[in-house]
Amino acid sequence: xxxxxxxxxxxxxxxxxxxxxxxxxxxxxxxxxxxxxxxxxxxxxxxxxxxxxxxxxxxxxxxxxxxxxxxxxxxxxxxxxxxxxxxxxxxxxxxxxxxxxxxxxxxxxxxxxxxxxxxxxxxxxxxxxxxxxxxxxxxxxxxxxxxxxxxxxxxxxxxxxxxxxxxxxxxxxxxxxxxxxxxxxxx
Amino acid sequence: xxxxxxxxxxxxxxxxxxxxxxxxxxxxxxxxxxxxxxxxxxxxxxxxxxxxxxxxxxxxxxxxxxxxxxxxxxxxxxxxxxxxxxxxxxxxxxxxxxxxxxxxxxxxxxxxxxxxxxxxxxxxxxxxxxxxxxxxxxxxxxxxxxxxxxxxxxxxxxxxxxxxxxxxxxxxxxxxxxxxxxxxxxxxxxxxxxxxxxxxxxxxxxxxxxxxxxxxxxxxxxxxxxxxxxxxxxxxxxxxxxxxxxxxxxxxxxxxxxxxxxxxxxxxxxxxxxxxxxxxxxxxxxxxxxxxxxxxxxxxxxxxxxxxxxxxxxxx
Numbered sequence: 001x002x003x004x005x006x007x008x009x010x011x012x013x014x015x016x017x018x019x020x021x022x023x024x025x026x027x028x029x030x031x032x033x034x035x036x037x038x039x040x041x042x043x044x045x046x047x048x049x050x051x052x053x054x055x056x057x058x059x060x061x062x063x064x065x066x067x068x069x070x071x072x073x074x075x076x077x078x079x080x081x082x083x084x085x086x087x088x089x090x091x092x093x094x095x096x097x098x099x100x101x102x103x104x105x106x107x108x109x110x111x112x113x114x115x116x117x118x119x120x121x122x123x124x125x126x127x128x129x130x131x132x133x134x135x136x137x138x139x140x141x142x143x144x145x146x147x148x149x150x151x152x153x154x155x156x157x158x159x160x161x162x163x164x165x166x167x168x169x170x171x172x173x174x175x176x177x178x179x180x181x182x183x184x185x186x187x
Numbered sequence: 188x189x190x191x192x193x194x195x196x197x198x199x200x201x202x203x204x205x206x207x208x209x210x211x212x213x214x215x216x217x218x219x220x221x222x223x224x225x226x227x228x229x230x231x232x233x234x235x236x237x238x239x240x241x242x243x244x245x246x247x248x249x250x251x252x253x254x255x256x257x258x259x260x261x262x263x264x265x266x267x268x269x270x271x272x273x274x275x276x277x278x279x280x281x282x283x284x285x286x287x288x289x290x291x292x293x294x295x296x297x298x299x300x301x302x303x304x305x306x307x308x309x310x311x312x313x314x315x316x317x318x319x320x321x322x323x324x325x326x327x328x329x330x331x332x333x334x335x336x337x338x339x340x341x342x343x344x345x346x347x348x349x350x351x352x353x354x355x356x357x358x359x360x361x362x363x364x365x366x367x368x369x370x371x372x373x374x375x376x377x378x379x380x381x382x383x384x385x386x387x388x389x390x391x392x393x394x395x396x397x398x399x400x401x402x403x404x405x406x407x408x409x410x411x412x413x414x415x416x417x418x419x420x421x422x423x424x425x426x427x428x429x430x431x432x433x434x435x436x437x438x439x440x441x442x443x444x445x446x447x448x449x450x451x452x453x454x455x456x457x458x459x460x461x462x463x464x465x466x467x468x469x470x471x472x473x474x475x476x477x478x479x480x481x482x483x484x485x486x487x488x489x490x491x492x493x494x495x496x497x498x499x500x501x502x503x
Contacts, residue, residue, distance in 0.1 A: 070218070073230040073260075073490075083192040084491055086211075089218045123227040 004165055009154055010175035015135070018151030019048070022133050023055035025149050026102055033062040035100045035128065041117055042070045042088045045105035047168040048135060052104060067092035074116035090120070097125040102149075106164040108134040111145035136175060138162050196495035197316040198488055199305050200325035201366040209371060213335050215487035216480065222259060223482060233262035236493055239292045239314070240266045241284065243274075243299040248454055248478060249319050249329070253296050256485035262493075265292075280304060281311065288312055294493065297321070302359075315492045323357045328488060329453055330363035332481040334371060336473050337408055339480070340449055345372035348445070350402050352378045352434060353412025353461060356385045356423075360453050361412060365391050378402035379434065382423040399434050403443040410451040411436050411462045427460055436462045438469075449473055 010018065030036055033056050040049025046068045053066045069092065072085040103117055114132060121130060133149035138156040152175075156162060159180030167173050193208050201209070222230055238257045242250055250266075257264040267287065269275075274283065284295070294315045297305050302322030309316050320326040338344055349368055351361045355377045368375045369392065376394040377384070388395055396402035403409065414430060424430050436450070450462075450472040458464050467474060 073222075073232040084493070086191055087215055087218045087490075090221055119231065123225060123229070125226060 004163060004170075004174060004176055006163070006176035006178035008174060008176055009136070009162070010152055012173040015151070015173045015175065018135060019051050020055055022149045022151060023052050023059060026052070026131070026133065027056065027060060029131070029148070030100050033060045033064050035098075036064045036102060037067065037094060037096055037099045037127075038064055038102045038104060039067040039069050039092065039096075039117075039121065040104040041113060042068055042090075043169060044164055044166055045069075047166045048106060048133075049102075049104040050168075052102070052133065065094045067094065067096075069117055069120055071113055071116040071120055074120045076112060076116070092124050095125060096121065096127045098128050101127040101130045102133055103130055104133045106135050106166075107162050108132070108137045108145075108147050108150075109140055109162075111141045111143035114145050115143050135164060136162055193491050193495070196492060197305070197309050197318075198327055198492060199309070199316065199318050201327045201330055201363045201370070202325065204327075204366070204370065206370050206372075209331070209334070209367060212331055212484065212487050212491065213338060215491060216331070216335055216483040217339075219259075219483040219486040219490075220480070222486070223479065229259055229261060231261045232490060233257070233260040233493055236260075236262045236293045237291060238262050238264045238294045238296060238489070239287055240264055240319075241287075241295055241297045241299075242267065242319070243269045243280075243297075243304075244320070246298055246319070248481065249298065249326075252478070252481045253317075253319060253328075253485050256482050256489055259482070260486055260489060262294075262489065265290075280307070284308055284312060288314060294489065315495060317488060317492065320359055323359050323362070325363045325366075326359040327363050327367075328481065328485055329360050330367040331488070332477055332484040333360075333364055333410060333451060333453070334367055335480045335484055336451065336477050337373075337449065339476070340473065341407070344368065347373045347408060348376070348406045349373050349408040349410060350376045350378060350396075350406045351410050351412065352399065352402070352436065354383045354415055355379045355388060355412075356383045357415055358412050360410075364410065365393055369393070376402050376406070380424065380430070399436075400440060400443060403440055405445055406443075406448065407445050408449045408451060409436060409444065410453070413453065413455060414457055414461050416457070431460055435460065436466050438463065438465050441466070441471075451477060453477070 038049040038053050040046030049066050053064045056064050070088045070090045072087055131148040134147045135151040137147055137150045137153050140158050161178045163176050165174050240253055254264055292314050296317045296319050298319040299321050302324035304321050305316050305318040318327055351364055355361050365375055378396040378399055381397050448471055450466055452474050456467055
């Protein structure tokens with residue numbers, strides 16, 4: 001069982017409200033859902049992208065296509081790790097040319113994942129725009145990257161860990177922060 | 188549960204490679220197939236890695252497949268072909284490789300007519316070594332792509348009956364397929380003229396047939412090996428026509444197979460010798476899928492081995 005103790009930053013209702021608000025903001029900024037496509041970064045960004053697509057369907061009754069992106073092949077630290085990460089299947093089964101791409105991830109931290117994702121997306125074509133939606137922005141950027149839509153801004157220390165857990169693959173919806181010193185994987 | 192890493196830093200053969208490792212390679216290859224279908228068929232993963240393709244024997248499919256796999260992953264590659272090199276001036280394999288490695292190579296893909304030459308390289312190079320076919324020993328990436336092709340069609344390898352037909356004695360493809368398929372739980376049979384079965388063939392733990400019709404009874408997959416005309420100088424076959432009569436894969440024999448059967452051939456085909464054109468081009472033939480899958484499998488192997496260093500998972 002994974003350790004999800006720590007300070008709760010967002011509970012299930014809070015998460016749902018944040019996703020609802022992000023969905024409205026996306027629609028407002030892009031004047032509807034007509035030009036939108038959602039691309040979620042595997043694994044939990046992809047789950048969040050699907051949730052946003054469901055919300056948009058409730059609000060506007062439009063099905064926005066959802067793509068899944070594995071960014072591991074675009075990492076800048078592939079060769080500094082001992083073992084290669086397991087690659088999951090990227091599935092972008094629609095044309096992104098001249099669409100407004102909403103890139104979705106769970107936690108925005110150094111920005112390196114987003115840099116990798118941007119590089120991957122342009123390999124699929126030239127979108128009209130790429131916008132970034134994240135559930136949590138915890139600061140400490142190492143690259144000039146900023147989000148367009150944020151669920152919650154959380155000031156953290158660089159060594160803290162922020163864990164996002166989603167019903168789709170974990171037991172419940174919750175975001176917790178752990179002070180440095182606690183063991184386990186995460187970001 | 189998928190294993191997250193390969194034990195060895197080289198791929199010399201499938202003998203001794205575990206079920207988890209084979210599954211990892213096939214699963215990774217499956218995800219890489221998507222890249223081949225993209226408008227821009229390239230990812231930056233192996234940027235900065237230099238791969239030497241060392242081909243001492245002629246090859247079309249395997250060499251182009253490895254070269255493209257390297258390019259799709261953004262590796263830099265250099266090609267060595269025996270003809271036109273200093274091998275004709277008498278330079279040994281060891282000297283050739285050590286010299287080229289001094290130019291800062293990270294990975295070596297080797298095809299050589301001597302069994303064991305990839306292993307020999309691992310004794311003195313720092314690079315990751317990938318066997319692209321050595322003598323009559325192994326051709327692991329061919330067997331991996333064969334298994335990927337079978338798995339795509341049936342969703343599994345467990346419990347399938349696979350018949351390998353042809354020159355069992357000299358075929359490295361047969362050997363790698365036997366190791367891989369058995370590890371993955373398939374039931375394997377080999378079939379060929381008794382002069383082309385190796386000594387102690389029974390030690391492979393496969394069913395052995397010298398009658399093709401018997402071998403085909405109840406099989407799901409037929410993998411037809413090329414009759415290697417260049418290795419038939421020793422009089423092991425009375426004539427090609429006799430081989431075709433006894434071991435040629437013809438339409439008349441297909442009814443012995445299970446429904447939903449599959450015909451495979453690693454290429455290059457001798458049409459009309461080991462396989463008739465109507466079988467090779469039939470709907471059940473997956474020969475061209477094999478070629479596409481070959482590229483994905485080679486990308487997976489390059490990716491999984493790249494950057495693996497001496498201190499971990501070292502065999503022998």
